[in-house]
Amino acid sequence: MVMVNLVINGRKISAPAGSTVLQAATQANIKIPTLCDHPALGSIGACRMCLVEIKGQRTLQPSCTFPITEGMEVQTHSTGVVDARRFVLELLLSDHPLDCMTCDSTGSCELQDLMYEYGVKQTRFPGEQHAYPVDDPNPFIQRDYNKCILCRRCVRACQEINGAEAIGMVWRGFRSKPGTAFDGKLEDSNCEFCGMCVEVCPTGALLGKQVLGQGRAWQLTKTQSTCPYCGVGCQLDLYARDNKVVKVTSHWGAPPNQGSTCVKGRFGLDYVNHPDRLTQPLIKKDGKFEPASWDEALNLVAERLADTKQKYGGDSIAVLSSSKCTNEENYILQKFTRAVLETNNVDHCARL
Amino acid sequence: MTGLAAAFGSGAMTNSIEDLTTQAKSYLIIGSNTTEQHPVIGMRLRQAAKRGAKLIVADPRKTKITDFAVMHLQHKPGSDIALLNSLMNVLIAEDLYDKEFVANRTEGFDELKACVAKYTPEYAEKITGVSAEDVRKAARLLAANKPGALIYAMGITQHVTGHQNVLSTANLQMLLGNMGVPGGGVNPLRGQSNVQGACDMGCLPNFYPAYQKVVDEPAHTKFVEAWGNAASLTPGLTIVEMMNAAHSGKLKAMFVLGENPMMSDPDLNHVREALNTLDFLVVQDIFMNETAELADVVLPGASFAEKDGTNTNTERRVQRVRKAIEPLGDSKPDWVILCDLFKRVEARLGTDRSKGKFASWDYESPKAILAEINAVAPSYGGITWERIENVGLQWPCPNTEHPGTQFLHAGKFTRGLGKFHAVEWMPPAEEPDEKYPFVLTTGRVLFHFHGGTMSRRSAGLNAIYPEGKVEIHPQDATKLGVADGELVRVSSRRGEVVAKAEVVEKADPGVIFMTFHFKEAAANLLTIAALDPVAKIPEYKVAAVRVEKV
Numbered sequence: 001m002v003m004v005n006l007v008i009n010g011r012k013i014s015a016p017a018g019s020t021v022l023q024a025a026t027q028a029n030i031k032i033p034t035l036c037d038h039p040a041l042g043s044i045g046a047c048r049m050c051l052v053e054i055k056g057q058r059t060l061q062p063s064c065t066f067p068i069t070e071g072m073e074v075q076t077h078s079t080g081v082v083d084a085r086r087f088v089l090e091l092l093l094s095d096h097p098l099d100c101m102t103c104d105s106t107g108s109c110e111l112q113d114l115m116y117e118y119g120v121k122q123t124r125f126p127g128e129q130h131a132y133p134v135d136d137p138n139p140f141i142q143r144d145y146n147k148c149i150l151c152r153r154c155v156r157a158c159q160e161i162n163g164a165e166a167i168g169m170v171w172r173g174f175r176s177k178p179g180t181a182f183d184g185k186l187e188d189s190n191c192e193f194c195g196m197c198v199e200v201c202p203t204g205a206l207l208g209k210q211v212l213g214q215g216r217a218w219q220l221t222k223t224q225s226t227c228p229y230c231g232v233g234c235q236l237d238l239y240a241r242d243n244k245v246v247k248v249t250s251h252w253g254a255p256p257n258q259g260s261t262c263v264k265g266r267f268g269l270d271y272v273n274h275p276d277r278l279t280q281p282l283i284k285k286d287g288k289f290e291p292a293s294w295d296e297a298l299n300l301v302a303e304r305l306a307d308t309k310q311k312y313g314g315d316s317i318a319v320l321s322s323s324k325c326t327n328e329e330n331y332i333l334q335k336f337t338r339a340v341l342e343t344n345n346v347d348h349c350a351r352l
Numbered sequence: 353m354t355g356l357a358a359a360f361g362s363g364a365m366t367n368s369i370e371d372l373t374t375q376a377k378s379y380l381i382i383g384s385n386t387t388e389q390h391p392v393i394g395m396r397l398r399q400a401a402k403r404g405a406k407l408i409v410a411d412p413r414k415t416k417i418t419d420f421a422v423m424h425l426q427h428k429p430g431s432d433i434a435l436l437n438s439l440m441n442v443l444i445a446e447d448l449y450d451k452e453f454v455a456n457r458t459e460g461f462d463e464l465k466a467c468v469a470k471y472t473p474e475y476a477e478k479i480t481g482v483s484a485e486d487v488r489k490a491a492r493l494l495a496a497n498k499p500g501a502l503i504y505a506m507g508i509t510q511h512v513t514g515h516q517n518v519l520s521t522a523n524l525q526m527l528l529g530n531m532g533v534p535g536g537g538v539n540p541l542r543g544q545s546n547v548q549g550a551c552d553m554g555c556l557p558n559f560y561p562a563y564q565k566v567v568d569e570p571a572h573t574k575f576v577e578a579w580g581n582a583a584s585l586t587p588g589l590t591i592v593e594m595m596n597a598a599h600s601g602k603l604k605a606m607f608v609l610g611e612n613p614m615m616s617d618p619d620l621n622h623v624r625e626a627l628n629t630l631d632f633l634v635v636q637d638i639f640m641n642e643t644a645e646l647a648d649v650v651l652p653g654a655s656f657a658e659k660d661g662t663n664t665n666t667e668r669r670v671q672r673v674r675k676a677i678e679p680l681g682d683s684k685p686d687w688v689i690l691c692d693l694f695k696r697v698e699a700r701l702g703t704d705r706s707k708g709k710f711a712s713w714d715y716e717s718p719k720a721i722l723a724e725i726n727a728v729a730p731s732y733g734g735i736t737w738e739r740i741e742n743v744g745l746q747w748p749c750p751n752t753e754h755p756g757t758q759f760l761h762a763g764k765f766t767r768g769l770g771k772f773h774a775v776e777w778m779p780p781a782e783e784p785d786e787k788y789p790f791v792l793t794t795g796r797v798l799f800h801f802h803g804g805t806m807s808r809r810s811a812g813l814n815a816i817y818p819e820g821k822v823e824i825h826p827q828d829a830t831k832l833g834v835a836d837g838e839l840v841r842v843s844s845r846r847g848e849v850v851a852k853a854e855v856v857e858k859a860d861p862g863v864i865f866m867t868f869h870f871k872e873a874a875a876n877l878l879t880i881a882a883l884d885p886v887a888k889i890p891e892y893k894v895a896a897v898r899v900e901k902v
């Protein structure tokens with residue numbers, strides 16, 4: 001790999017040729033704020049949050065698209081740069097609802113974090129504000145374009161990650177916004193509700209409907225796990241509150257899915273806390289199930305299995321194991337079948 | 353997966369999602385509705401198509417992935433072998449196959465050559481309905497764009513000839529020299545989160561963990577030493593055989609963990625009778641399902657979010673499942689319930705397994721069980737709990753220094769030489785006739801999963817796709833006088849269901865499609881339990897049915 005030497009904020013660093021200034025800085029743990037840029041998407045240099053000062057350049061340059069060159073000198077937080085960023089933020093604030101207190105994005109909103117970091121409380125540019133209706137009827141995704149900052153991450157995710165190309169930028173000028181063809185409903189488009197657009201949206205413009213009102217980032221505990229649906233085994237981050245799984249996000253940067261998910265993994269795990277869940281052992285008496293204690297139920301099962309084996313032999317018993325249970329559970333179940341019941345009658349529905 | 357084991361010596365997906373989706377120059381996707389069944393792989397295949405890889409999709413139905421394909425070969429249900437043989441016929445006739453690979457890495461080429469000789473594109477066209485010209489074009493595309501990956505799913509295996517179908521896919525990839533390279537291989541996509549793991553763990557009537565054969569004396573001895581006891585050297589019953597044995601009264605008791613054969617098995621009426629005939633049925637699951645309804649005892653397991661353990665995905669990657677919340681109510685993680693039960697059964701039977709190295713059921717945690725698996729399953733030897741903390745490892749991984757295996761059969765097949773099998777096309781077990789003039793084929797939709805136990809209890813998934821439908825071609829709909837959304841009765845020799853018609857141009861006229869997610873319109877009331885004689889997979893994909901307006 002050819003390495004290029006440059007200086008960022010007086011610090012000498014080197015990065016692989018072909019990197020952008022942002023990538024080089026990130027590698028060296030120098031943080032440059034971004035909004036439209038996302039590591040999983042191609043850079044478009046649209047928001048101008050990541051502006052930096054580069055020696056020899058007459059104007060500030062977006063670091064997310066500017067390639068590094070040998071001997072380059074970069075300032076990421078000079079007064080000029082910080083002022084420019086504040087200007088960008090004030091412009092964004094001039095057309096953004098100030099309802100952070102009730103916004104579900106609070107605490108995980110990149111826009112809010114930047115306003116905080118740059119101390120932007122109000123805007124010098126009061127002007128016309130959007131008043132889009134928030135009414136997409138689909139069951140998964142709330143679209144509130146009043147909170148959209150036109151970063152186009154969603155559009156790029158739909159193109160570059162999903163490939164469904166359900167959404168693009170529609171209309172022009174002040175009315176420009178992401179939308180489906182003819183600015184209609186998601187359900188009438190190619191949308192597959194994978195939620196990658198929700199995942200990458202930096203604000204509260206796109207939110208999962210199921211997470212609304214379920215708690216903010218700091219109230220949730222996060223656990224990495226493996227999706228229980230198909231055989232791809234996507235890595236997901238589950239968020240829980242009060243013993244309930246309330247939200248799922250991408251787990252980036254690991255195989256097999258590298259952050260991608262489908263609708264089932266992201267929006268289909270609410271079955272876990274469904275009221276139909278069985279919560280106590282049941283024994284059928286006179287054709288009807290009655291709740292039982294664990295002791296009662298397990299003793300009954302043990303007795304009947306042992307009796308059957310003694311009376312008819314192990315081959316009179318069969319065991320179906322589960323392609324939804326863990327390796328460890330499957331392993332011990334076949335071990336029991338063979339070593340204790342003494343039969344090879346064990347199968348699962350893999351063939352099916 | 354018996355087909356791949358016979359051809360290559362190992363029955364698993366040969367390559368990895370990563371190299372498959374980023375390095376292949378062409379794809380043959382056959383019997384896999386990838387975008388709906390394995391959406392994340394579907395997304396990446398679309399990206400592959402955008403970077404210029406050539407997607408060829410062979411499917412009786414038009415699906416989302418066909419939109420991105422350079423060619424859609426719409427072959428008749430049950431004609432896969434004829435189609436594959438005709439592709440190979442062209443490769444050999446036009447001298448487009450990989451002679452070096454065939455000479456150095458395979459055996460049985462002459463038999464294959466003799467067998468496919470008859471499947472000229474013109475001959476096959478009569479069976480498959482795919483034009484001779486398209487077959488030639490597809491074969492040339494595959495030969496010109498290498499490496500190429502072959503992807504299949506249940507559309508290939510769920511036939512009476514499933515085993516043969518798989519052999520046929522293996523033949524094609526060897527002929528093209530697409531084996532043992534990144535971006536190539538024969539890649540079955542597994543349907544459920546841990547099907548691969550359940551197989552690897554020996555939940556098969558003929559295999560101990562890691563495919564050590566039940567019929568092998570040394571394997572038997574090994575497990576007697578490990579466990580203190582093992583069953584006989586005779587393989588047990590497969591799931592469909594179990595149902596038959598239950599039906600005839602030979603089987604007396606059954607323990608079902610986390611499965612719902614009353615939705616997923618073919619010929620449901622037969623399954624119900626079989627389960628009702630049992631003296632004793634136990635079901636351990638997270639929901640009351642159609643099978644549990646018939647049980648004598650139901651044990652409440654915990655969901656995946658309430659327990660720790662590992663799963664193995666379709667590309668042989670062993671990954672952690674982590675506890676995010678406490679088990680609901682009195683439910684418990686399945687491994688906890690099982691160990692408790694096993695101790696009680698063993699106490700009653702008075703078995704003495706004290707000589708076994710791993711005799712106890714007192715595991716401290718799933719981590720301790722995995723350590724035992726590491727010790728008895730060679731391909732899992734190096735896949736320890738600690739090593740897969742962040743990123744999973746792919747078997748074979750024999751020791752803790754081993755990095756895992758991204759693709760199989762590099763330089764040498766597991767069985768030595770790859771074996772070509774002469775495979776003849778055979779008609780499906782049940783063909784349409786006057787009484788049952790339509791072909792029913794079954795599958796999945798994006799928004800649901802398997803028997804629907806999970807996905808139908810997700811508010812959003814159920815809202816967007818609330819009921820099972822019957823897809824009918826507009827021409828057939830007109831003939832039957834059925835409009836979109838009207839109810840139709842679909843009947844076969846085994847049962848009938850009533851559901852709404854969806855009039856769409858997806859399959860050919862004469863072919864209807866249903867899913868098996870919905871108990872109100874369970875397609876498996878209609879399907880046939882005819883089994884592939886080797887792999888013992890039921891024929892879900894083809895059944896003869898009648899359709900009437902209600």
Ligand code: SF4
Pocket residue numbers: 147148149150151152153154155178197200201202203205206
């Ligand atoms: S909806 Fe979100 S991701 Fe899309 S352009 Fe607006 S702010 Fe960006």
Ligand code: SF4
Pocket residue numbers: 154157158162164165166167186190191192193194195196197198
């Ligand atoms: S949910 Fe997925 S398919 Fe739908 S618009 Fe968002 S990214 Fe595109």
Ligand code: FES
Pocket residue numbers: 033034035036037044045046047048049050051062063064065
């Ligand atoms: S992050 Fe660079 S311009 Fe938006």
